[in-house]
Amino acid sequence: MNLKSTIIKQPTVPGENGIIYPSANVMLDLNQLKKVYPTPKGDYVVLEDLNLKIMKEEFVTIIGHSGCGKTTMLSMIAGLNEISGGSISVLGNRIKGPGPDRGVIFQSPSLMPWMTALQNVLLGVNQVFPDATKAQRNDIAKYYLQKVGLEDAFHKKAADLSQGMQQRVGIARAFAIKPKVLLLDEPFGMLDSLTRGELQDILIEIWNKEKITAVMITHDVDEAIFLADRVVMMTSGPKAKIGDVLNIEFERPRTRKSVLEHDDYYKYRKHLIDFLEH
Numbered sequence: 389m390n391l392k393s394t395i396i397k398q399p400t401v402p403g404e405n406g407i408i409y410p411s412a413n414v415m416l417d418l419n420q421l422k423k424v425y426p427t428p429k430g431d432y433v434v435l436e437d438l439n440l441k442i443m444k445e446e447f448v449t450i451i452g453h454s455g456c457g458k459t460t461m462l463s464m465i466a467g468l469n470e471i472s473g474g475s476i477s478v479l480g481n482r483i484k485g486p487g488p489d490r491g492v493i494f495q496s497p498s499l500m501p502w503m504t505a506l507q508n509v510l511l512g513v514n515q516v517f518p519d520a521t522k523a524q525r526n527d528i529a530k531y532y533l534q535k536v537g538l539e540d541a542f543h544k545k546a547a548d549l550s551q552g553m554q555q556r557v558g559i560a561r562a563f564a565i566k567p568k569v570l571l572l573d574e575p576f577g578m579l580d581s582l583t584r585g586e587l588q589d590i591l592i593e594i595w596n597k598e599k600i601t602a603v604m605i606t607h608d609v610d611e612a613i614f615l616a617d618r619v620v621m622m623t624s625g626p627k628a629k630i631g632d633v634l635n636i637e638f639e640r641p642r643t644r645k646s647v648l649e650h651d652d653y654y655k656y657r658k659h660l661i662d663f664l665e666h
């Protein structure tokens with residue numbers, strides 16, 4: 389038997405920065421993405437020719453100047469904002485709107501204030517797992533609430549929770565629907581630095597365990613480096629696109645101390661700050 393002829397080459401696709409990816413590993417594919425907002429002064433092209441491939445189980449952070457179109461891009465991936473041109477695919481399937489394969493965590497978790505933490509998480513779980521028993525759905529919601537450290541607050545009303553605790557519920561709610569992709573729009577932007585650090589650790593711990601793909605917008609360069617496998621830099625708008633991509637090679641699990649003490653840390657930091665300043 390001619391061994392050579394039996395080897396089937398894994399199909400590959402060209403990605404940004406000329407990297408070639410095995411197509412089977414691509415979770416999220418943004419292809420020639422375009423977004424136009426109609427305004428009284430005429431069309432405003434926020435994004436154009438935006439190409440980005442994100443791999444299965446990858447954690448990608450997105451940075452860029454305020455107003456460049458980060459939230460626009462993320463909300464399009466979530467299916468909450470219409471696509472003006474190009475396409476977005478999850479595992480090769482073009483998205484047509486929101487779906488349980490994509491969970492979203494916003495800066496403000498927008499919980500139902502009159503409902504308990506558990507009821508808020510159950511809202512999504514009940515929708516996504518209608519065939520599970522009530523007990524099974526409760527178990528899922530409680531599991532994730534406990535993972536974010538809210539085991540003593542299942543029955544507390546959302547309105548009575550601190551901002552940090554509300555965001556913990558937001559994280560539990562997003563993971564509990566077991567999405568393939570987690571989309572995070574500055575989820576810790578409104579929190580004090582101690583709570584922020586705690587929630588970063590919780591996020592990474594669950595992400596690592598669930599092996600899902602995460603895409604997170606942040607304005608914080610240190611957060612971008614600490615969390616990511618790759619930091620994606622967007623150019624300033626109008627017609628924003630991917631300007632640069634930085635691979636973060638630190639081993640996981642990471643601690644803040646090990647990252648800060650690593651020789652490459654300041655090299656990465658300088659790269660990102662140079663991009664933002666030019």
Ligand SMILES: Nc1ncnc2c1ncn2[C@@H]1O[C@H](COP(=O)(O)OP(=O)(O)OP(=O)(O)O)[C@@H](O)[C@H]1O
Nearest residue numbers: 425426427432434453454455456457458459460461
């Ligand atoms: N519905 C809309 N109609 C018209 N223009 C919009 C609309 N939504 C956003 N924009 C404009 O599109 C641009 C991109 O906004 P977007 O919120 O996506 O940016 P961003 O990078 O997330 O900003 P920030 O970092 O400040 O959150 C901005 O100039 C904004 O004013």
